[in-house]
Amino acid sequence: MRHANDNRAIGKISADAEITVELLERCLDRLAIAMQRAPQGGEVYLPLYERLESEIEAKKASESTMARALRRVRR
Template identity: 40%
Template structure:
């Protein structure tokens, strides 16, 4: 089962509150930072895939136009 970005966001929110409210909250900062990195990495992957899709779509449209013109 793959953990979703939404689940990671819920976890980081919960963890942020725990860090603020617990006297030993600073101990959890490395986990918070790791969750932040994971969320950012996944968002970056989604953005990259979106750009790839747009370029591929543009390329296939461009190829169709060349075939029609020939």
């Protein structure tokens, strides 16, 4: 079963690219597609998927904390 999103352009990811939420989200997209296409099911990728999700949440929290700190300085 293919989804319409399977063919969307994800683009190449450079080895020296800055790790951002957007980059991690792109990686998660690629991994989800690989999980769907895996011949024996995508369960083998679950730990990696969960790790990427937690990295995204940590990055978002860090960015949020930095924004709060900068707002305090600007007052």
